[in-house]
Amino acid sequence: MKVDPDKVSWGSPKAKRCKGCHRHETPGLYYEWRQGAHGKAGVNCYDCHRAEKGDPDAIRHKKSFDIAIIVTPKDCGRCHEHEANQFRNSHHARAVAILDGLENHLGKVVVGEAAVNSGCVVCHGSTVKMKDGKLDPATWPNTGIARVNLDGSIGSCSACHTRHRFSKAQARQPVTCGRCHSGDHQPQLESYNSSKHGMLFAANREKMNLESDRWIAGKDYYDAPTCTTCHMGEVDIASGRLEVTHDVGERLSWNLRGEVSEKYALVVYENGARENWPEDGEEDVPEEGDEVERNGKTLTVEQVLDVEARREKMTLVCMSCHSEKWAQAFYTQLDRLVELYNDKFAKPGLAIMNELKESGRLTRQDFDERLEWIWYELWRKAGRSARSGWAMTASAEYTWWQGMYEVGKRFYSRFLPEVKKVAGNELYQELLDKHVKDAEGQEWFFEARKILASLNKAPPKKNDAQKQQQGTGQQ
Ligand code: HEC
Ligand code: HEC
Ligand code: HEC
Ligand code: HEC
Ligand code: HEC
Ligand code: HEC
Ligand code: HEC
Ligand code: HEC
Known part of the structure; x- marks a missing residue:
């Protein structure tokens, strides 16, 4: 302004x-x-x-x-x-x-x-x-x-606006955000750079009109969105308008950084303060006019942006250059990825960690045991890469190789074997039955273990083994 x-x-x-x-x-x-x-x-x-x-x-x-x-x-x-x-x-x-x-x-x-x-x-x-x-x-x-x-x-x-130019043009570029939003633990810049958007920005930088006073997506520049476009930028299309905002979180619906991702409504209080409110948390999302206690003060709720309303804002950004269906399909894919991460890996993993702490198999102290490091890197590094990789936007490298591939590898080849060591065989079986077995997509692991267990119980007779060898030899 x-x-x-x-x-x-x-x-x-x-x-x-x-x-x-x-x-x-x-x-x-x-x-x-x-x-x-x-x-x-x-x-x-x-x-x-x-x-x-x-x-x-x-x-x-x-x-x-x-x-x-x-x-x-x-x-x-x-x-x-x-x-x-x-x-x-x-x-x-x-x-x-x-x-x-x-x-x-x-x-x-x-x-x-x-x-x-x-x-x-x-x-x-x-x-x-x-x-x-x-x-x-x-x-x-x-x-x-x-x-x-x-x-x-x-x-x-x-x-973001470095002294003494305090330039908008500089702040609009992805590297500005990348000073903090990069690296293994928050790879938004890398995800962006390896997406089609990042590729297009690099290829068309001089056409991005970065110095322009007015910078409306789709009107003053069209070739690619930057971090600023999606999280702060101005939009003005037939379906709606968005002003520039210095609240970078306004257009988000997921928390993609925690151990387990949650969806958030945005609660705006009369005094301007804002709070992310878990949609499925212990307390119901308040309504306009409700009073909420915070740090000994009573705050009146002025506005609530539910998950849909926050998504509508981000969707308007996409619609400067894409169709609405394209944006909605992107969100469907995002939700499916985040839910896969949550339900198959993060929730079972977290429940196991909590139970090991409560039962005294792990000390109350953080980071004094190998398992705690394994778990931390599973969600903090691999889990964040996967979720950021898709969100910013559709980076295959970060969604899969740096992301879900690493989540899977760490879960089966490091986390579970270490849980077994810490818990002992009996408790390990219990934890698996309680937290992992019923999670969608885990059947394959238990099937494989069942077969292995039956093989271990009744090792094949020598004759059978010889027959098998002959069989493969003939192929
Ligand atoms: C997270 C990075 C970031 C931070 C922190 C930040 N800005 Fe900005 N600011 C931007 C970006 C990016 C733009 C350009 C937005 C656009 O035009 O799309 C901008 C634009 C502006 C503008 C130009 C507005 C206009 O309409 O021409 C002013 C003034 C401004 N910021 C002031 C501030 C002040 C004051 C602060 C500290 C309270 C601040 N900014 C903190 C990123 C940031
Ligand atoms: C728009 C406001 C603004 C104006 C105008 C401005 N400064 Fe600054 N200046 C800043 C900010 C912001 C910082 C960074 C302070 C920090 O956060 O550490 C700074 C830092 C500095 C520093 C210490 C940083 C360093 O690198 O040594 C000096 C010296 C300085 N300013 C001198 C000046 C002089 C001289 C002028 C006039 C020619 C000037 N400033 C004009 C905002 C301003
Ligand atoms: C006679 C020369 C002179 C004048 C006049 C002067 N400065 Fe400085 N200023 C310096 C020098 C030299 C430094 C480098 C640090 C030092 O040794 O003091 C400095 C340092 C600074 C710093 C950084 C402070 C620090 O301790 O590092 C700021 C901010 C600053 N000046 C702002 C101003 C502003 C604003 C004015 C006018 C109101 C001003 N200066 C007037 C010479 C001057
Ligand atoms: C005394 C008033 C004043 C103060 C204090 C001030 N600005 Fe500005 N600022 C202006 C004016 C005037 C302009 C240029 C015209 C306009 O945008 O209205 C401007 C422009 C800007 C722009 C747009 C730059 C561009 O590339 O077009 C940014 C960003 C900005 N200021 C950030 C800051 C930041 C950050 C601070 C504090 C470190 C600050 N301003 C302090 C008056 C001020
Ligand atoms: C390179 C910059 C950088 C460094 C260094 C860094 N962080 Fe962060 N941190 C971030 C960014 C950016 C985020 C947000 C990431 C996201 O949303 O994916 C973040 C997120 C977090 C969060 C999650 C906050 C939340 O709301 O859930 C915590 C906690 C945190 N950092 C603590 C630390 C601590 C403690 C250190 C040092 C031991 C540290 N960070 C070092 C940039 C950094
Ligand atoms: C100086 C470091 C720094 C810079 C520069 C920076 N951020 Fe951040 N950003 C952070 C940290 C740290 C967090 C995590 C805050 C927390 O969780 O408490 C964060 C959080 C965020 C979030 C999540 C907000 C929410 O409400 O959950 C978004 C989105 C974001 N940043 C976007 C940007 C964009 C876009 C830019 C560039 C225009 C940018 N950031 C520049 C450090 C930075
Ligand atoms: C094409 C649009 C787009 C671009 C470009 C983009 N993002 Fe995002 N970003 C998103 C979407 C969509 C989400 C997830 C939205 C949701 O939660 O509903 C997101 C989420 C985030 C988050 C929140 C992560 C968390 O911990 O919850 C951060 C931080 C962030 N982006 C930073 C950046 C940075 C930095 C860049 C540039 C390097 C960038 N984004 C580029 C669309 C974009
Ligand atoms: C400033 C214009 C612009 C905005 C805003 C924009 N995009 Fe794009 N996007 C493009 C262009 C151009 C392409 C490349 C199209 C192609 O493949 O030929 C692209 C490609 C994509 C792709 C890659 C598809 C593939 O082929 O792999 C996805 C996914 C995507 N956009 C999603 C989004 C989402 C979601 C948003 C909003 C959060 C968004 N875009 C905002 C211009 C934009």
Whole structure:
């Protein structure tokens, strides 16, 4: 959304000195700013970096200015309120909250704190601290997606719009998202790159009109969708419209990252906060006007987007270039893949893990046993690859070889044999009967075991074996 010059002013005269000096001291930064939209519009250094004496992030600079080094979403929101509000209420702005729990234990304790600081928080965001009047170098530089800033705001707009160009064109490209959404554990970029969409983007990059102010799928560009197109981009077709959104999760219906995938409704509260609400969870999805308790506060539900409504949004994106039936068929295939993963592998696996912990065969401590690593990589690496591979969109490599093939291989050749070792034969049989046997598609495994068991019980007589050998020899 364009900035309304009647509502905010810029062009602080104080910046004359900033510019004069920084042009020589840090020319790269200066020229980037000048070439970018802010430089061109006259939004200058002090408009963004200004601070009041006493602000938690204020430092005294060159003995004459109170400045903040970090320009936070709150600062950007002075002019870009719309984008800042959407971002603040999105799942992106909550990514730091996950830095406790299972994976935090993996990072912090199992591996070590220094690795968290240069690993996890680069993507998820650090908690910025001041030390002796300076930004604590253990916590900054950092532009993680949910950085906790000194002014209490969350996130970093330069996670995607890098300083000092803050360019839309750059943010629209898949590599921007791929800085965090790539690699074995969240291979969205790789899935995209190996899909037809990614192939078409690479082949037609210069036709994508990336610099355009208006960027409507199917109108301002047609050759391929990027991550931005599907998760944030503007759509305007006969069947409906979508505005640009800085809530990247709005158009999703599945959680594809957990051990077991769940479908989510989106609950929007009166104060703007948003929450993913499991459709088949313990609590029913609330309705508009209902009141919900959260952290000691009562929130009123303003709007509910159920799974269908969220899908309709994503489907509108597809319909800029495809037919509605094409998009629906894609979702049918996505659902079938996710349900196969869930029902045949993830739910049985999770139930077995839980039971082994409850029965004391595994310690309560995470990651001190081989089986826990095997299970973690099964869902976190292979399971995510499979689900992301299809969703982003139809990458055969990530859906099958990096995905379901690995899920199957790990389940039968590593997970179950290790469960047997941990549980002992008797409990193992019990667990199989209880959690695996009735899962759809597992018959083949039990059939094979039945045959093997009967062979083991009654080994073929020598004569029979000789006959068999002769038989194969003749073929
Ligand atoms: C996840 C990456 C990402 C983050 C984080 C992000 N943006 Fe954006 N932003 C984009 C993309 C991509 C576009 C271009 C969208 C389009 O035109 O399709 C954009 C566009 C914009 C625009 C141009 C809007 C217009 O209509 O011309 C503004 C202003 C903006 N962002 C401000 C912000 C602010 C402020 C923040 C922090 C609160 C922020 N962005 C955080 C990716 C991001
Ligand atoms: C007399 C030259 C000069 C002026 C005037 C000046 N700066 Fe700087 N600034 C520097 C230099 C040199 C650095 C590199 C770090 C250092 O040694 O202070 C710097 C660092 C910074 C930093 C990073 C802070 C840090 O500690 O690394 C910011 C942000 C900044 N300047 C913004 C501004 C703004 C905004 C203004 C105007 C209000 C301004 N500067 C005016 C020379 C100047
Ligand atoms: C649109 C807002 C905006 C404008 C205008 C702006 N900055 Fe920045 N600046 C930022 C943001 C955002 C960061 C990144 C802070 C972070 O998250 O660590 C930054 C970081 C910096 C840094 C520290 C980073 C580094 O690489 O050393 C310096 C120095 C700096 N700005 C100087 C300037 C100067 C000088 C100008 C004017 C020529 C200027 N800025 C204009 C937003 C702005
Ligand atoms: C003092 C007001 C002001 C502040 C503060 C400000 N901007 Fe802007 N921003 C503008 C204006 C003016 C424009 C250009 C014209 C327009 O889009 O309305 C602009 C344009 C943009 C664009 C579009 C760039 C493009 O390629 O067209 C992005 C993205 C953006 N700002 C992000 C940010 C971010 C991120 C911050 C904080 C680090 C920030 N802005 C801080 C006023 C501001
Ligand atoms: C390369 C960037 C990157 C690094 C490094 C990284 N993560 Fe993540 N993490 C992500 C992304 C991106 C997602 C979302 C993936 C998805 O939706 O498939 C994510 C998802 C998660 C989730 C799931 C959150 C949810 O809502 O279900 C947790 C928990 C998590 N990360 C913790 C960690 C911890 C702890 C570390 C370090 C030990 C870490 N991550 C390292 C990028 C990263
Ligand atoms: C600086 C790192 C970073 C960048 C850059 C980034 N993301 Fe993310 N993203 C994350 C992390 C971390 C999560 C997981 C948050 C969580 O689960 O708590 C996430 C989650 C998501 C989700 C799931 C949201 C939900 O509500 O479940 C989507 C979709 C997404 N990102 C899309 C994008 C797109 C599109 C871009 C580029 C325009 C992008 N991201 C850029 C780190 C990043
Ligand atoms: C053609 C459209 C399209 C493109 C392009 C696309 N995605 Fe997606 N993405 C989807 C769909 C569809 C889903 C699943 C929707 C649902 O849950 O209903 C999804 C889901 C996601 C998720 C959620 C995963 C989770 O953990 O639940 C993330 C993160 C994500 N995409 C990031 C990206 C990134 C990063 C890119 C670019 C490298 C990208 N997407 C490109 C359509 C797309
Ligand atoms: C900007 C236009 C555009 C958008 C938006 C778009 N696509 Fe595509 N898509 C294409 C083009 C072009 C192709 C290649 C067609 C061909 O095979 O000749 C393609 C190919 C595909 C394929 C690969 C089929 C195959 O041959 O393997 C799938 C699946 C797909 N799209 C699904 C989707 C879904 C689902 C959405 C919405 C979430 C979507 N697309 C959004 C342009 C788009």
